[in-house]
Amino acid sequence: MQLVLEKRAERSNTVALISPLIAIGLTIATMVILFAILGKNPLLALHAYFIAPLTDGYSLQEIAVKATPLVMIAIGLSLCYLANAWNIGAEGQFLIGAVAGSWIAVKTQGTDAGAWVLPAMLVLAAAAGALYALIPAICKVKFGASEILTSLMLVYVADLLLDYLVRGPWRDPHGFNFPTTAEFDPVATVPLLIEGGRLHLGAIISLLVVAAAAILLGRTIKGFEIRVVGAAPRAARFGGFNADQLVILTFAVSGALAGLAGIIEVAGPVGHLQPGISPGYGFTAIIVAFLGRLNPLGILIAGLFLALTFIGGEQAQIAMKIPLDVTKVFQGILLFYVLACDSLILYRFKLESSNRQVSRGAG
Amino acid sequence: MALVEAIILAVLAASTPLLIAATGELVTERSGVLNLGVEGMMIVGAACGFAGAWLTGSIFIGALFGIVAGMLMSLVFALMTLGLAVNQVATGLALTILGIGLSGLIGASFVGERITPAARLAIPGLTDIPLVGRVLFGEDGFVYFSIALLVGVWWFLYRTRAGLILRACGDNHVSAHALGYPVLRIRTFAVMFGGACAGLAGAYLPLAYTPFFIPGMTAGRGWIALALVVFSSWRPGRLVVGAYLFGAVTILQLHAQGWGVGIPSQFMSALPYLATIIVLVLISRARTGGSTAPAALGTVFVPDR
Numbered sequence: 001m002q003l004v005l006e007k008r009a010e011r012s013n014t015v016a017l018i019s020p021l022i023a024i025g026l027t028i029a030t031m032v033i034l035f036a037i038l039g040k041n042p043l044l045a046l047h048a049y050f051i052a053p054l055t056d057g058y059s060l061q062e063i064a065v066k067a068t069p070l071v072m073i074a075i076g077l078s079l080c081y082l083a084n085a086w087n088i089g090a091e092g093q094f095l096i097g098a099v100a101g102s103w104i105a106v107k108t109q110g111t112d113a114g115a116w117v118l119p120a121m122l123v124l125a126a127a128a129g130a131l132y133a134l135i136p137a138i139c140k141v142k143f144g145a146s147e148i149l150t151s152l153m154l155v156y157v158a159d160l161l162l163d164y165l166v167r168g169p170w171r172d173p174h175g176f177n178f179p180t181t182a183e184f185d186p187v188a189t190v191p192l193l194i195e196g197g198r199l200h201l202g203a204i205i206s207l208l209v210v211a212a213a214a215i216l217l218g219r220t221i222k223g224f225e226i227r228v229v230g231a232a233p234r235a236a237r238f239g240g241f242n243a244d245q246l247v248i249l250t251f252a253v254s255g256a257l258a259g260l261a262g263i264i265e266v267a268g269p270v271g272h273l274q275p276g277i278s279p280g281y282g283f284t285a286i287i288v289a290f291l292g293r294l295n296p297l298g299i300l301i302a303g304l305f306l307a308l309t310f311i312g313g314e315q316a317q318i319a320m321k322i323p324l325d326v327t328k329v330f331q332g333i334l335l336f337y338v339l340a341c342d343s344l345i346l347y348r349f350k351l352e353s354s355n356r357q358v359s360r361g362a363g
Numbered sequence: 364m365a366l367v368e369a370i371i372l373a374v375l376a377a378s379t380p381l382l383i384a385a386t387g388e389l390v391t392e393r394s395g396v397l398n399l400g401v402e403g404m405m406i407v408g409a410a411c412g413f414a415g416a417w418l419t420g421s422i423f424i425g426a427l428f429g430i431v432a433g434m435l436m437s438l439v440f441a442l443m444t445l446g447l448a449v450n451q452v453a454t455g456l457a458l459t460i461l462g463i464g465l466s467g468l469i470g471a472s473f474v475g476e477r478i479t480p481a482a483r484l485a486i487p488g489l490t491d492i493p494l495v496g497r498v499l500f501g502e503d504g505f506v507y508f509s510i511a512l513l514v515g516v517w518w519f520l521y522r523t524r525a526g527l528i529l530r531a532c533g534d535n536h537v538s539a540h541a542l543g544y545p546v547l548r549i550r551t552f553a554v555m556f557g558g559a560c561a562g563l564a565g566a567y568l569p570l571a572y573t574p575f576f577i578p579g580m581t582a583g584r585g586w587i588a589l590a591l592v593v594f595s596s597w598r599p600g601r602l603v604v605g606a607y608l609f610g611a612v613t614i615l616q617l618h619a620q621g622w623g624v625g626i627p628s629q630f631m632s633a634l635p636y637l638a639t640i641i642v643l644v645l646i647s648r649a650r651t652g653g654s655t656a657p658a659a660l661g662t663v664f665v666p667d668r
Contacts (some may be wrong), residue, residue, distance in 0.1 A: 005447070005665050012466060039414060086452055137639070139643070139647075142648075143644045143648040144647040145643040145644045145646075147633065148452065149643055150643055150644075151588060151640065153586065153636040153637070153639045156582070156636045157633045157637060159634050160632050161629065161633075164627050164630065188572060231529050269524050283460055284460075287457075287460070290453065316509060323467070323468055324467075325465075325468040325471065325578075326464070327464070328460065328467065330464075331464070332457060332461025332463075332465075333461060335456075335457040336439070336454070336461065339457060340443060340449060340450065343449050347447075349447075352615075
């Protein structure tokens with residue numbers, strides 16, 4: 001028996017819609033097996049992962065809080081991927097944004113700086129993220145260096161820079177030697193939407209980003225250009241679209257969004273700059289982008305789903321002592337199934353006997 | 364003299380995992396497949412390698428565990444990209460994300476444990492030669508093996524018929540297929556060879572480099588190995604140069620801290636990553652006349668029937 005791919009005459013739109021659902025189903029089936037191997041009751045584990053977080057207001061807010069950076073970063077990445085530019089370094093752009101924005105917060109600490117502080121932090125973070133993303137973009141366009149590798153290397157560099165700052169010049173003198181800045185002043189903090197809750201202004205910003213991306217891709221020439229350059233580079237050249245320019249543009253936009261997500265996370269839920277501010281948002285956002293079919297609305301849904309797995313993972317750890325790394329395994333497997341199911345959009349799978357004559361005779 | 368000797372030994376030790384992983388990826392890419400999952404296969408190799416050595420007390424069995432783990436990971440990649448014609452870039456990333464999770468899961472129970480690392484093999488007579496003896500003949504077995512592996516790959520690619528066919532698949536899969544060569548099967552073997560090498564390279568870290576396992580201990584070495592393949596222009600000879608240069612940068616950074624250079628350690632630690640970017644830019648720029656990459660690299664191939 002042999003698996004054979006047969007190209008479909010045209011891409012199947014039905015499959016395009018249901019394939020993420022098939023992928024999620026297959027992932028959950030695989031997780032059941034993994035839970036069983038770990039010696040945990042699969043049904044209880046699935047409940048802890050996917051149902052329990054949806055049953056109380058606090059966890060629901062927490063899901064939205066986790067989804068905020070994921071959606072924001074993934075929207076930017078989807079623009080890159082649509083234009084066939086492989087930005088893999090969103091994690092680094094997220095960290096640089098957090099660092100750049102925190103600079104203002106740290107410098108104005110304890111002064112009577114006014115309401116301009118937070119907006120200035122957001123703008124500076126977005127600019128820093130964009131500039132940081134431009135390094136691999138320019139290296140690619142000018143010198144032909146693989147943007148995949150250079151953007152990734154910059155993640156480690158950003159991580160080390162943050163580490164240096166919070167252990168050295170920006171360390172909180174009253175922080176008992178912990179590598180962290182002091183808590184940000186109220187003017188340098190993202191306001192909460194619900195008094196005493198967790199949901200903050202960042203959630204609204206990420207919804208605006210989703211809307212803006214939907215308009216860009218659906219209603220503007222630029223969005224059309226991005227999609228053509230990615231899907232049909234030759235046609236795009238004939239159409240006079242400048243692919244290099246789009247690499248620069250999409251990298252800058254996705255870097256800006258990742259940087260913005262970085263400062264919102266630090267000035268919001270975390271409240272100060274420290275190492276480990278990201279549980280891998282920049283990488284998980286890659287999964288969000290693909291699971292959401294590189295479509296803004298899809299990314300919003302996928303971001304909420306992946307956020308659910310983060311929160312569910314924490315609950316499963318507390319309730320059932322399931323290691324947190326299971327969440328990463330879950331996310332990795334999910335991306336595999338998403339990609340495999342996407343193959344169904346372009347191809348039909350057939351099982352064929354290695355001896356084709358026999359299979360034809362039998363069929 | 365003792366210092367120079369120590370530095371050379373340290374450079375060789377730091378270069379070896381890069382060299383092994385990059386050699387495997389070179390073969391994979393020569394067959395036309397871009398597997399970006401090296402980091403993921405390495406990190407799973409590190410966890411499984413340590414687990415194997417800790418459970419059995421044998422470095423050799425630990426290394427075998429690492430190799431098998433890397434091969435299993437690469438098999439998943441082959442199934443996806445060759446069997447289901449999925450985009451290689453995205454699948455490679457998925458492999459790395461999955462690998463980081465799996466490695467944490469497998470390695471969790473071994474954090475804090477220690478093993479006796481691979482001994483340096485002394486060759487009676489040769490090792491005692493003054494000046495060069497310890498450097499040339501006093502390494503652990505992995506170092507010798509990495510050199511033998513590279514020479515073997517060079518011989519295979521350029522001196523055997525099978526190597527020629529493998530390179531043909533990487534340069535023009537349609538022609539290779541038309542000539543009757545099983546492109547997908549050859550690529551599967553190449554991918555699995557790359558996986559075995561990445562797994563071994565990962566296992567080297569807890570088995571010989573440091574005697575313990577910590578999550579994330581590959582620290583981007585898999586990605587640097589990928590960059591080294593570009594640096595080498597897909598030629599085994601230049602791969603050695605690149606790997607040892609990078610090993611030297613890594614060690615320079617460690618020793619600079621020891622010498623009390625007044626630069627914060629984080630800046631020194633960033634050196635290998637910055638060096639990778641600079642090297643990629645310089646190499647890619649020097650090659651404006653035409654790429655030396657295998658022509659079919661990273662492209663999907665579905666045989667026509």
